[in-house]
Amino acid sequence: MEPNTQKLIHSFGALADLGQEVADTGDFMEMVRTSLHLLLGTLAIRRGAIIECPTHHLPEDKSTNLLAVWGVGEDYQPKFDVEDADRDLFLKAPDGALLVSALVQSPKSKVQSQNGTGSGSDRVEDVATTAPASSLIFFDRYASQLQQQGFDLIIPMVVRGELTGLVLLGGKASGDPFTADDLEVIKSMVRHIGVGIHTHRLLGEVKQQVVENRRLYEDLRAIYRDTVRAFAAAIDIKDKYTQGHSERVGKYSEIIARELGFGEEEIEGMAIAGYLHDVGKLVVERDIINAPYRIDAKQSSELNRHPAAGYEILSPIHHPYADIPLMAKYHHERMDGRGYPDGLTDEQIPLGAKIVTLADSFDAMTTDRPYKTRRTFDEVILDLRRNTGSQFDPIVVIAFCRALMKELTGETKKRRFAKMLGKNYLDATKDIPLLTQLLAELDPNTQTAAVGSGS
Numbered sequence: 001m002e003p004n005t006q007k008l009i010h011s012f013g014a015l016a017d018l019g020q021e022v023a024d025t026g027d028f029m030e031m032v033r034t035s036l037h038l039l040l041g042t043l044a045i046r047r048g049a050i051i052e053c054p055t056h057h058l059p060e061d062k063s064t065n066l067l068a069v070w071g072v073g074e075d076y077q078p079k080f081d082v083e084d085a086d087r088d089l090f091l092k093a094p095d096g097a098l099l100v101s102a103l104v105q106s107p108k109s110k111v112q113s114q115n116g117t118g119s120g121s122d123r124v125e126d127v128a129t130t131a132p133a134s135s136l137i138f139f140d141r142y143a144s145q146l147q148q149q150g151f152d153l154i155i156p157m158v159v160r161g162e163l164t165g166l167v168l169l170g171g172k173a174s175g176d177p178f179t180a181d182d183l184e185v186i187k188s189m190v191r192h193i194g195v196g197i198h199t200h201r202l203l204g205e206v207k208q209q210v211v212e213n214r215r216l217y218e219d220l221r222a223i224y225r226d227t228v229r230a231f232a233a234a235i236d237i238k239d240k241y242t243q244g245h246s247e248r249v250g251k252y253s254e255i256i257a258r259e260l261g262f263g264e265e266e267i268e269g270m271a272i273a274g275y276l277h278d279v280g281k282l283v284v285e286r287d288i289i290n291a292p293y294r295i296d297a298k299q300s301s302e303l304n305r306h307p308a309a310g311y312e313i314l315s316p317i318h319h320p321y322a323d324i325p326l327m328a329k330y331h332h333e334r335m336d337g338r339g340y341p342d343g344l345t346d347e348q349i350p351l352g353a354k355i356v357t358l359a360d361s362f363d364a365m366t367t368d369r370p371y372k373t374r375r376t377f378d379e380v381i382l383d384l385r386r387n388t389g390s391q392f393d394p395i396v397v398i399a400f401c402r403a404l405m406k407e408l409t410g411e412t413k414k415r416r417f418a419k420m421l422g423k424n425y426l427d428a429t430k431d432i433p434l435l436t437q438l439l440a441e442l443d444p445n446t447q448t449a450a451v452g453s454g455s
């Protein structure tokens with residue numbers, strides 16, 4: 001085999017290794033170091049450095065960043081300022097190599113252009129390209145220093161028209177000059193390394209963008225939540241007898257969703273659904289909402305418009321959570337089909353709407369209304385027993401009772417129910433057996449767990 005063919009095979013092998021290295025998304029700095037060693041090893045070059053150039057997105061940052069260096073004294077850390085004119089110089093020679101010695105000797109006059117690939121015996125002086133003398137700021141400043149450190153070649157890494165970095169190379173260990181073939185190998189390998197660095201940089205930018213997007217998204221959600229709370233307050237202000245009703249229904253819905261094992265997003269969605277369930281009341285006459293007596297049939301049908309009206313109000317809004325408009329629409333539906341507005345039955349009613357239904361009813365039962373005082377806890381239990389399966393979904397009632405049980409038994413330290421129901425409403429000694437009994441009736445499997453955690 002001819003020496004040139006052998007060399008070519010060797011070079012291709014090195015290129016393949018480099019490709020593998022660059023494609024490996026593991027340790028970036030390790031990838032760069034290994035790439036440099038492969039490049040130096042392929043042509044037995046004494047020293048080299050891989051330098052990252054600042055992106056032009058950040059014009060105030062001109063300093064390069066040393067990624068890997070080999071073969072120079074430990075105290076030499078190549079670092080440069082790359083001006084716009086320098087960047088142009090490097091970009092105009094994307095396939096070229098800039099010869100340091102030529103630029104040191106005659107920086108204003110040594111301007112050559114690449115003249116083909118040449119034969120294996122061509123000297124690098126014949127193939128290296130340089131840029132117009134007028135834009136050699138970089139070399140005026142650094143060429144002597146580079147030469148002193150034994151660097152002969154600068155190969156710009158240009159990826160997608162962007163100057164990604166520079167590769168500095170010293171001479172070959174043999175002392176032979178670089179041939180045109182050597183230069184082709186070098187340029188191919190440098191292109192690979194450039195792509196690796198560029199990709200890494202893009203990934204970094206993408207990650208940053210993700211963080212920024214997340215922040216914006218969180219801000220938007222916060223604005224959305226605040227708006228929802230404002231809406232809830234507006235609804236509750238309109239109904240002077242049920243102050244804080246929407247807020248409490250939101251909280252009860254959240255508690256039930258958590259007990260049912262919903263994810264954080266869904267739990268938040270349920271709280272929002274609770275806050276907004278009565279938004280349709282905004283279009284119902286204030287006198288009907290605030291009637292200090294039981295309203296008549298006509299008024300009742302006017303009031304019963306509110307779930308559908310709520311749906312109309314909420315539908316055009318893009319909600320970041322589950323189907324909030326449907327939960328508002330169906331919070332007066334019943335399992336047995338006797339609810340409104342659509343008379344849906346069990347499986348036709350979304351679980352979220354069923355949760356809001358119970359939260360809404362529980363709050364209605366446990367707060368004073370103009371025409372009736374609130375029910376005692378015993379009465380509430382009786383109502384739940386009577387209406388579970390016809391009005392309420394047993395799954396939802398069980399979750400609600402379990403959550404309340406956890407608070408009464410001290411299993412959870414948060415006093416969320418107590419805060420909403422007032423100090424003396426709940427009585428653990430009396431209420432735990434009631435809840436235990438109801439839970440046992442609704443779901444015999446929970447009996448032991450419920451009783452076992454007694455206070």
Ligand SMILES: [Fe+2]
Pocket residue numbers: 277278306331332360
């Ligand atoms: Fe309602």
